[in-house]
Amino acid sequence: MSEPDLGRLLLEAHRALASELAGDMEERGLNDVRAGHAAVFLHIDRRSGTRLTELARRARISKQGMMLVVDELETRGYVRRASDPADARAKVVKLTARGRTVATECRRAVQSLETRTKRALGDRRYDGLRDALADIAGEDPE
Amino acid sequence: MSEPDLGRLLLEAHRALASELAGDMEERGLNDVRAGHAAVFLHIDRRSGTRLTELARRARISKQGMMLVVDELETRGYVRRASDPADARAKVVKLTARGRTVATECRRAVQSLETRTKRALGDRRYDGLRDALADIAGEDPE
DNA sequence: AATCGACGGTCAATGAGATTGACCATCCCC
DNA sequence: GGGGATGGTCAATCTCATTGACCGTCGATT
Numbered sequence: 001m002s003e004p005d006l007g008r009l010l011l012e013a014h015r016a017l018a019s020e021l022a023g024d025m026e027e028r029g030l031n032d033v034r035a036g037h038a039a040v041f042l043h044i045d046r047r048s049g050t051r052l053t054e055l056a057r058r059a060r061i062s063k064q065g066m067m068l069v070v071d072e073l074e075t076r077g078y079v080r081r082a083s084d085p086a087d088a089r090a091k092v093v094k095l096t097a098r099g100r101t102v103a104t105e106c107r108r109a110v111q112s113l114e115t116r117t118k119r120a121l122g123d124r125r126y127d128g129l130r131d132a133l134a135d136i137a138g139e140d141p142e
Numbered sequence: 143m144s145e146p147d148l149g150r151l152l153l154e155a156h157r158a159l160a161s162e163l164a165g166d167m168e169e170r171g172l173n174d175v176r177a178g179h180a181a182v183f184l185h186i187d188r189r190s191g192t193r194l195t196e197l198a199r200r201a202r203i204s205k206q207g208m209m210l211v212v213d214e215l216e217t218r219g220y221v222r223r224a225s226d227p228a229d230a231r232a233k234v235v236k237l238t239a240r241g242r243t244v245a246t247e248c249r250r251a252v253q254s255l256e257t258r259t260k261r262a263l264g265d266r267r268y269d270g271l272r273d274a275l276a277d278i279a280g281e282d283p284e
Numbered sequence: 285a286a287t288c289g290a291c292g293g294t295c296a297a298t299g300a301g302a303t304t305g306a307c308c309a310t311c312c313c314c
Numbered sequence: 315g316g317g318g319a320t321g322g323t324c325a326a327t328c329t330c331a332t333t334g335a336c337c338g339t340c341g342a343t344t
Contacts, residue, residue: 004202005184005252006259007163007177009272010156011330012202012279017149018300035149036301042147053321060146060154065302067323081322089310089321110147117148121274129274130151132267136259137154153301160329178330195292207331209294223293231292231339 017113024109030102032076036069040079040093041106049082049094078102159255166251172244174218178211182221182235183248191224191236220244 004012018035025033033041039059044050050058056066070093073079078099084090095103118126146154160177167175175183181201186192192200198208212235215221220241226232237245260268 005180006256006272006275007156007159008181008202009275009279010152010159013275014149014152014156015331016279017152021149034300038147039150051321060150061301062303063322064304064324068302084321087311087321089308091322114148117278121277125270125274128267128270130148132263132271133148133151133155135263137151137158157302176329193292203330204332205293206295206333210331226292229292229340233293 017117021109021113024113025106028105028109030105030109033078033102033106034072037073037078038106038110039066040069040073041099041103042110044079044093044095044103046095046100046103049092051084051090052081052093053090055093073099159259163251163255166255167248170247170251172247172251175220175244175248176214179215179220180248180252181208182211182215183241183245184252186221186235186237186245188237188242188245191234193226193232194223194235195232197235215241 021035021038025031025035039061040055043055043058052066052070053063055070056063059066070079070081074081077096079093079095081091082094084092121129163177163180167173167177181203182197185197185200194208194212195205197212198205201208212221212223216223219238221235221237223233224236226234263271
């Protein structure tokens with residue numbers, strides 16, 4: 001049996017990355033932004049804003065999950081919910097002025113982390129990793 | 143910017159694997175055994191039992207985390223805590239008769255999942271994956 | 285032998301990442 | 315204009331893990 005099982009390895013790699021991202025964010029002065037918040041900053045339309053459901057779809061989490069994240073971001077003043085004139089059911093999540101700045105930093109932090117990881121592993125291994133992960137995450141029926 | 147960020151991919155791969163393992167376990171009649179419980183079954187000495195701290199070390203989680211897992215397993219009657227004659231502070235976690243059976247099934251399930259994954263990815267990509275993950279996770283015990 | 289730091293186990297609180305189920309209002313197609 | 319799909323929300327829960335604080339025992343050093 002191979003040492004740590006694959007699941008464990010996956011989890012540890014995830015945590016390692018998350019904690020490194022958190023460190024990066026803090027260095028950029030984003031001390032109240034969690035890794036999970038990046039899901040919004042990475043996927044929201046900077047100018048026009050994006051609907052919560054659409055955000056959830058892009059980030060690949062449930063809409064309820066996205067709710068929580070948006071709630072927190074709204075409390076912190078980084079986004080606000082505006083009603084959508086085109087659809088009375090819908091609300092558009094929009095970045096505030098502060099939010100726009102933070103979004104930029106956040107995107108840079110994520111980008112920088114991926115770049116560093118890619119450099120550390122080497123292009124070939126990095127690509128192979130993404131590829132293998134996508135396979136496991138997506139194409140594992142029973 | 144690459145599609146889902148690496149962290150997301152890691153998380154999704156982990157969940158996919160975990161849920162598949164859960165399915166396997168259930169098929170084997172282990173419907174009250176979670177993926178996390180495998181940490182014990184995979185690392186405990188079948189005959190002599192193992193100390194909680196040692197289990198935690200092997201599974202690479204905190205001793206408090208291992209406490210919870212052992213608590214649950216004890217409630218379910220799969221392990222029991224016996225005091226260690228060699229050290230009055232210590233307790234030895236031992237498999238019960240039922241626990242031994244479950245441990246066997248559990249090891250098989252994990253083994254089978256890894257084998258299937260390895261087959262699905264191919265040896266080279268599987269090895270590359272483990273290697274890259276270990277790198278990211280920062281395999282050194284600090 | 286007494287001391288004192290390290291270790292083993294426990295309790296309590298918390299965090300981060302998610303989920304499912306249930307609801308209601310609105311939308312849009314037929 | 316009915317009725318199923320969609321958008322948002324509330325509430326409850328799950329899993330994997332953490333840190334901090336404590337207490338009793340161990341054992342190496344005086």
